[in-house]
Amino acid sequence: MNSLLVGLGCFALHAVVTLVWLRLSGRTSPVARHAASSLATHALGVASAAQFVGPFAYWPAAAVSGFLAVCWLFAFSAVYKSVSLRILTQLDCTPGHAMPMEAVTEDYVRPEFATRASLLVTMGCATEADGAFEVTEKGTATARRIAGIQHACGIAASGLYGEATDLMPLTTALLDPEGVGQHSPGQRPG
Amino acid sequence: MTIDFLPTLPVAASLAACVMLPVALLVLSHGPFKVTAPGRRFVLAAGVVWTAWVATMIAVRPDWVDLVTGALLLATATLAGFTLWTLVAWGFTVSMLLALARADRPLTVDGWALAYTRGKPLAAFAQDRLGVLLKLGLAEVRGGEVVMTPRRGRAFAKAATMLRRLFGLSK
Numbered sequence: 001m002n003s004l005l006v007g008l009g010c011f012a013l014h015a016v017v018t019l020v021w022l023r024l025s026g027r028t029s030p031v032a033r034h035a036a037s038s039l040a041t042h043a044l045g046v047a048s049a050a051q052f053v054g055p056f057a058y059w060p061a062a063a064v065s066g067f068l069a070v071c072w073l074f075a076f077s078a079v080y081k082s083v084s085l086r087i088l089t090q091l092d093c094t095p096g097h098a099m100p101m102e103a104v105t106e107d108y109v110r111p112e113f114a115t116r117a118s119l120l121v122t123m124g125c126a127t128e129a130d131g132a133f134e135v136t137e138k139g140t141a142t143a144r145r146i147a148g149i150q151h152a153c154g155i156a157a158s159g160l161y162g163e164a165t166d167l168m169p170l171t172t173a174l175l176d177p178e179g180v181g182q183h184s185p186g187q188r189p190g
Numbered sequence: 191m192t193i194d195f196l197p198t199l200p201v202a203a204s205l206a207a208c209v210m211l212p213v214a215l216l217v218l219s220h221g222p223f224k225v226t227a228p229g230r231r232f233v234l235a236a237g238v239v240w241t242a243w244v245a246t247m248i249a250v251r252p253d254w255v256d257l258v259t260g261a262l263l264l265a266t267a268t269l270a271g272f273t274l275w276t277l278v279a280w281g282f283t284v285s286m287l288l289a290l291a292r293a294d295r296p297l298t299v300d301g302w303a304l305a306y307t308r309g310k311p312l313a314a315f316a317q318d319r320l321g322v323l324l325k326l327g328l329a330e331v332r333g334g335e336v337v338m339t340p341r342r343g344r345a346f347a348k349a350a351t352m353l354r355r356l357f358g359l360s361k
Contacts, residue, residue, distance in 0.1 A: 001255065003255075004255065004258070004259075019356070019357070019358070022357055022358050023358040046193065049193075050192040050193050051192075054192060055192045055193070055194065056192070056193060056194070057193075057194045057198075057255075058193050058194060058195045059195075059197050059198075059201045059259055059263075060201075060255055060256075060258070060259040062263075063258070063259040063260075063262035063263045063266070064259075064262060066262070066263070066266045067262040067263075067265055067266045067269075070266050070269045070270055071269070074269060074273065075353055076353075076357050077273070078350070078353070079350050079353045079354045079357065079359060080357070080359060081282075083282065083319045084319050084320070084322045084323050085346075085350045087319070087320065087323065087329075087336070088323055088328055088329065088338065088343060088346060088347050088350065089347050089350050089351055089354075091329060091336065091337075091338040091343070091347065092338060092343075092344065092347035092348070092351070096337075097337060097338040097340075097343075097344075098332075098335045098336065098337040098338070099335060099336050100334060100335055100336075101313070101316070101317075101320075101331070101334055101335070101336060102313075104316050104320065104336055105312055105313045105316040108316075109312060109315060109316040109319070110299075110303075110312060112282075113286075113299060113302070113303055113306075113312070113315075114299055116282060116283045116286055117286065117299060117302065119283060120283065120286065120287055120290070125287055126287070126290055129296070131298055131299075132296035132297060132298055132301075133290060133296065133297055133298075133299070133302055134290075134295070134296040134297075135287070135290045135291045135293075135294070139287055139290065139291060140291055142287060143287050143288050143290075143291035144291075146278070146284055146287070146288060147288065149278055150278055150279075152216070152219075153215070153216070153219050153228075153275075153278055153279075154219030154220050154224060154231075155219075155228050155278060155279050
């Protein structure tokens, strides 16, 4: 029981650290901040508990803090990156909570595409000249690695939910997991 | 020692189940057991591993702390695995990079979008992402307009807005 509470304490510390750190500007990506905070607060929490709480089993504490940290990251990723959730929150702000299909494409999806293109340029995977984008050597190498992973996982299609699968679990819908972003958290992530 | 790092039998079995998840995924990705749809494949792999875990827990009869620990460990592995899986299968930026690398020539944003959707208009991509909202009952299409559903859609939108504020993200 003690060790479950230790895990809970580790997560509480992690939540506080991320809420502060995500509001600060800097080059470290939000996902890296989550990961670094999670590991550091876990180590600190476990070491402190060993000093002040007395003997306890490690794995229950690790399970609680690990699970809550992953859920915390999941919730963050959902609102940080998901195109679908962005459209939904815009609908909530629109009079009548309705938007023409063309507006969704032109006002949200096209800018989203342009934002991600800029992100790839920032990451050094693409270059832009006269409004045209071209893949760099780093981008080609990264793409080759991703294609290798897709091949190993037996995934042929990518990008469109409808093409790659006939099943869209809730988590897929919410997440759009794009943990590679290098924006500072306050920026519009794309 | 004040910290006991040695896992009990139920916890060790749960850690083994965590390792089995990617193994099950790989088995279902190739050969005679291949499941074509990536989403269904993950759900099936997770289902097999969770079933095996439940059977093991019944056999070893853990106390409630070990049971909760094991369930949380496997839930963590499932959630983390699914995040990586969806990134590989459907990741937006990842797929954009693959499309640009496939083209192997300079592309405008519109050309890039066409390469991404393999020749379909950008509206097809918009509809693809909207399909998620429609299937979850968060929005509906009425006469060429996308309309948020009053209860579920509103609740999700409010929750998302609150989370954005909590994490300090701009609107």
